[in-house]
Amino acid sequence: MPMKVHSQASIEIKAFPEEVFDFAIAVTTLPKVFKGYGVIPGIRSAEIVGGGEMRAGAIRRVTNSDNSVIDEEIIQLTRPTKQTYKLISGFKPPFSFLVRSGGGDWTFTPSHD
Numbered sequence: 001m002p003m004k005v006h007s008q009a010s011i012e013i014k015a016f017p018e019e020v021f022d023f024a025i026a027v028t029t030l031p032k033v034f035k036g037y038g039v040i041p042g043i044r045s046a047e048i049v050g051g052g053e054m055r056a057g058a059i060r061r062v063t064n065s066d067n068s069v070i071d072e073e074i075i076q077l078t079r080p081t082k083q084t085y086k087l088i089s090g091f092k093p094p095f096s097f098l099v100r101s102g103g104g105d106w107t108f109t110p111s112h113d
Helices: 019-024
Strands: 043-048 060-064 069-078 082-089 102-107
Touching: 019 082
Parallel strands: none
Antiparallel strands: 043 060, 060 069, 069 082, 082 102
């Protein structure tokens, strides 16, 4: 039977919520901040399939350092509070032996500072 794994993390950043949101969802940010971890390859580049801006329904294509290409469907994008996406294709061994699906649900909440 497949096992489902969920994880959660939080971080406080002293900046305006709109600035943090815009940085986090920019396709140019991904290769700058994720260099890989263990068997998970780093991100080499990212783009919106067909061009245009990030929006609900868009496909974000991520090319990794192992030459795998993963497509992510943007499910929800509400500036400056929410980004939800699911990985829809492109897992490559050995990662594909461990993972059949994935996604992310990011919530941006202003702090009191």
